[in-house]
Structure formats: structure tokens, C-alpha cells
Amino acid sequence: MENIKARATAYIVPIKAIHQGEFVKDEGEYGSSYLSVDKKKMSRVNLIGIIISKDQSNDAFLLDDGEDKVSIRNFEYAFASSDLKVGDVVLVIGRIRDFDGDRYIMPEIVKGISSKWLKVRKKEIGSFMCVKPIDNKEGYAAETVPDVHKRIISSVREFDHGEGAHLGDVLANVNIPDCEKLIDDMLKEGELFENMPGKIKVLD
Numbered sequence: 001m002e003n004i005k006a007r008a009t010a011y012i013v014p015i016k017a018i019h020q021g022e023f024v025k026d027e028g029e030y031g032s033s034y035l036s037v038d039k040k041k042m043s044r045v046n047l048i049g050i051i052i053s054k055d056q057s058n059d060a061f062l063l064d065d066g067e068d069k070v071s072i073r074n075f076e077y078a079f080a081s082s083d084l085k086v087g088d089v090v091l092v093i094g095r096i097r098d099f100d101g102d103r104y105i106m107p108e109i110v111k112g113i114s115s116k117w118l119k120v121r122k123k124e125i126g127s128f129m130c131v132k133p134i135d136n137k138e139g140y141a142a143e144t145v146p147d148v149h150k151r152i153i154s155s156v157r158e159f160d161h162g163e164g165a166h167l168g169d170v171l172a173n174v175n176i177p178d179c180e181k182l183i184d185d186m187l188k189e190g191e192l193f194e195n196m197p198g199k200i201k202v203l204d
Helices: 015-020 116-125 145-159 167-174 179-189
Strands: 010-012 022-025 033-037 040-042 044-054 060-064 069-073 089-099 102-112 192-196 199-202
Touching (some): 010 116, 015 033, 015 102, 044 102, 089 116
Antiparallel strands (some): 060 069, 089 102, 192 199
16 A cells, blocks of 8 residues: 655644744745744644634635734635634644735634633643654555544544543554554644543544
């Protein structure tokens, strides 16, 4: 089975980091752009905030995390912005873009979530200068990364009886190499949440 090409880490940062960092246009072979923050090259970010305004065409909205704001703009592919409304709390994973100094996010994932995740995210961020990336796996011989993610999510739900699933139970049940690293990656991507030390939950 073909390997899955690794994607760039989606960094969990406050919105203010998007505006404060240095935006760099890479003129190399792939011509990728990134935000330089504390010697880290961030091309993708993981944000949680409240929609405070929407474009009438439903292809853009303004996201506020309580400290700063950023525009989420869709030009290449559709997301269900029409199903979202002002006041909704959303998880956004996407790429940082800059047009004449105007920073915005080109979304890959936009998902409505509970308002409780605002407090969770505030604790997760701490100081954005201390955020560390998690390496993505390039692939597995027997299963693709998405397949393994589905197994992990299913296992977390199986062992979560209300207060979260014990990490050890999930690792033993999934039983694949580097499972803990994959779970770390899913935590960074916002698919899972560590509600207390050693316990994880699915972000529904």
C-alpha cells in the first residue's frame, strides 16, 4: 500500500501570533509560504474562536479568539459556512496567507464545536512561543494514516465511560508501532483532547 505523504504540522497558536510573526514567501522548489515565529516555520495553524461576522456570500467569516481576530476566506473549495452563524464557536485548521500585509486563513477544516473548548484552548496555548511541533508519520505498510486515526477514535469512544479513556487502554487496544505519537498528532490537530493527565476524549 502506498505511503501517505506527511502534511505540515497544524500549530495550535493564538490568532495574535498570525499577525505578529514574520510572513515568508519561500521561493524554493515548492514555493511554499510560512509564518516565522520563534524560529518555527508555520504554514498551517489550528485555531478555535467565535464567528463575529460573516460575508453575505458565505465564503468568508471573521474569527475572534478573545485576543485578536483573523479572516477565514474560502477561494478554492467549499466548506459549510452557510451552516454556521455569527456567535458559533468553531475549530479551524488551515494555511496562513498574506495579501499585501493582510493576513488571513485558507481553511482546510471548519467544524462547529462546543463553547467549552474556548477555555480548553486558552489553557492549551499558554505561551505560543513554547508550542512544539509533532512529527507526522509518512505512512504504514498495513494501514493508511486515516485508517489508523479511525481505529484510535473508535477505541477512545469504547473506553470512554464519561471521564475520558485511559491512554494505556487505547494504546493496548490499537496495538500498532508509534501509536502514542499518532495520538499526540491527533491532539494537535484537534481530533482528540486530553481532559486530564493520562485520559483522552474525542472532540465531538
